[in-house]
Amino acid sequence: MVFSSLIFLFVFLVSNLIIYLLIDKKYKNKVLLIFSLIFYAWGGPKYLILLVGETFASWFFALKIQHSKNKRSRKLYMLGECIVLLGLLGYFKYAVFFMENFQALFGVPDVIPNIVLPIGISFYTFQLLSYVVDVYRREIHAQPVFWKLLLYSSLFHQCIAGPIVRYETVADEIDNRTVNQTDIYMGVRRFCIGLAKKSILANSCAEIADSLILPGSDALASQSTLGLWLGMFAYMLQIYLDFSAYSDMAIGMGRMVGFHYLENFNYPYIAKSVQDFWRRWHISLSTFFRDYVYIPLGGSRCSKEKIIRNMAVVWFLTGMWHGASWNYIFWGIYYLIFLLLERFVIGDKIPGPLKHVYTLLVVFFGWVIFKFESLGELGHVLIGLFGIGTSGFTGMDVGTMFLSNIFLLLFASVACTPLGKTIRQILIRYGTRNPVSFMVFNITEMIVPPILLILSVLALIGNSYNPFLYFQF
């Protein structure tokens, strides 16, 4: 099930919230668990076995690690956990990719099996891994009750699209959490903002990107240079608005019931350097790699050669995590190069305002690499953006597309900046002295969430508008 669907909103979430609200406190976690399992099973009950199985393994290994006296057996159990979880992730996510490359090089195997990627496996695998590693490092206590760990790994707020919530963030809140009025309001608001970002802005940007950037090299060649730029610009907006919207909705729904997940995005497109961008983008993934890969390898407190090695490992893995295809690996290496350049060559030499331009350009071309799994198409677009091999500089369809979405694109761009947040802060700051500003603040506080909800519902229904015009009436 996806958050941005009517059935999720009006059937799943409504019944979840009503039952959660009415039921006795001691059953609240069980309600969440049952709903989470249904939510996950929606994408195919067979994958539930995988989620439950991985959770069971992690539960078992974590308890074993905690109860082991000697170092060796702790290590062995930790190794067991890694083998099981990374093995399953490797099988489901990367086996086909490795076999394809192997086949291309050596001609075997003849037949590559069709392995379907289970929903959310990259997210919950990392969550469970971080849990067991933290137990191993004695940073947290292992969860003795299996179903509570299952609640952590399967919780529908974050199970399939992040953020990657650390067990320590929610460990206490699983058993003791309180919800006050502010939590509920903030949760509702955050959820509505996320829903609107996804169903209104991201979906519309996706429509623009999809109609300008068509699959297939022939189709790409018939696009104009400006068409490619506009399409990729819309894609750049889409990917942030879409991804951060899921995090917003997760944080919002968590807050409504008393969970405080950490922020996953911090306005990445206002970053002043590539390094700054990665501190603001998908924070839960970056910190995962920082804490479980980079620092254990020695981090930055070692020789230059080792720093480069450590960063290379992290960025290779970051690329790989995003998908089993070469372009994601290139994408990781691409960022590695810029991060190394910033660290060892560029330093702070770029003048003020140009920093933003430089960062956005690097990120923009990063998304080009990210978007195309077919290297032929990727090449086409990369040179096409410089005017080579396109149908011309611009075309009428590009003009129409731009004009008929100009306000949407502007709004979506503003939604990537903290402008809304700033205005809200200004209103309340003046509001304490100025009654007009205070009323404006209150009224916007009141109407923004429901208006966003209603507009999102309209957009979701509008999405199903498909004038499949039968020529027979």
Next chain:
Amino acid sequence: MKSQKVTKKQKRLIYMFRAISVRIFAAVMVIGGFLGLLFFVRPDTSEVEKRTLTEFPKPTLSSLWNGEFFSDLSLWYSDTYPMRDQLIAADQKVESVYGIKTSTMMVGNQKQSDDIPDADAKKADSKDAKEVEEISAPDSRAMESEIQNQIQDSLYVKDGAAYTIYYYNQNAADIYTSALSKAAKELEGETDVYSILVPNNSGAMLTEQELEDLGGADQKQAIDYYYSLSDGCKTIDTIDTLREHNDEYLYFRSDHHWTQLAAYYVYENFCKEKGLEPNKLSDFEKMTFSPFLGTFYQKLQNADMAANPDSVDAYIPMATNDMTYTDTDGSQVDWHVIEDVSTWNENSGYSCFIGGDKPLAVIENPDLDDGSSCVVVKESYGNCFVPFLVDHYQTVYVIDFRYTQNNVMDFVKEHKVQDLIIMNNISIIASEDVATTIAGLLE
């Protein structure tokens, strides 16, 4: 810092407004959930989109296990949500503020067009019938969407009228023309095969300069090329005549079809080729259906079109207005060549001709008993052309290639038909799927 400055009274107010907000949120969610439960008011068809909405999925063990059932259920839930058409209309109002709609614009995807070989060069660079890439015929639903793509994917909109841009496809041209020449050869001496290719509105109505700016392929060149390859077929001029008359009302602005007036000019050319005396347009009894807002309007919801809707003029054959058609379920229905659709909704105007698109329609002319007959193989462009043929044949058979299972060659031989008229819009047959389907019926 903020909390230090806010007074207790202000804090209470803030809480009050937030509490109201949460209540409105809850109310919208509960109302939405409740509406969703009212399964008996869920629509099963969409008036606006002219389609059957998603049906409630049937659970099977495997569809439950692999999750297919649940994704279908989600689709069903949103696709048949109560008051869907009204909510979609509301959403379109919202979306109208996304940007500026200019009176001249280009909607949809530009495609890549193959180069049209010179008509004189002919066979030299055209592939042999056998070399043509084999493509399996699609089912009729897939073909519907293919046809829609062909004709509606890239639209040029100007002053409240939409124009289809034409893209040429070499393989489709090869499949189509080789099927027609093969049919003509097989029926030689028994039945005359006529090929009539109708340009779409851009090719007939727009200036040379506009066409050049828009890109796509040249329709005149394409039609000439198709005709040059259709050995043994009698070909009827369309585009030159239509362009001569293009200050008249030849195509609808809000719909992808041509008007019956345009079909009349092609009918005159047909009569000339066949040596017949065409009926005068002014001698027909005329019906008018207005307002008409067709397929382009459904897709674009263009305000200029709504402000200046089309009207459909239909001319009743002199000999008879009666016909019968066989529906897709095999039932026989008595109908009218020109049906009065004035009480139907405003996007049905073009449905007045020969009952729309049916697997088979038969029109018997009571004034003739010479045994003359013709078969028209067509898509919806043929609908408004057929009424003019009624007065010249004892029997007119009409086969819509999209819905029939009958082999046309067998049908022609069995009924000893004199003329086989294959009439299509040039855009539609640029689809390999469509060309393959027609070729299959002519085997």
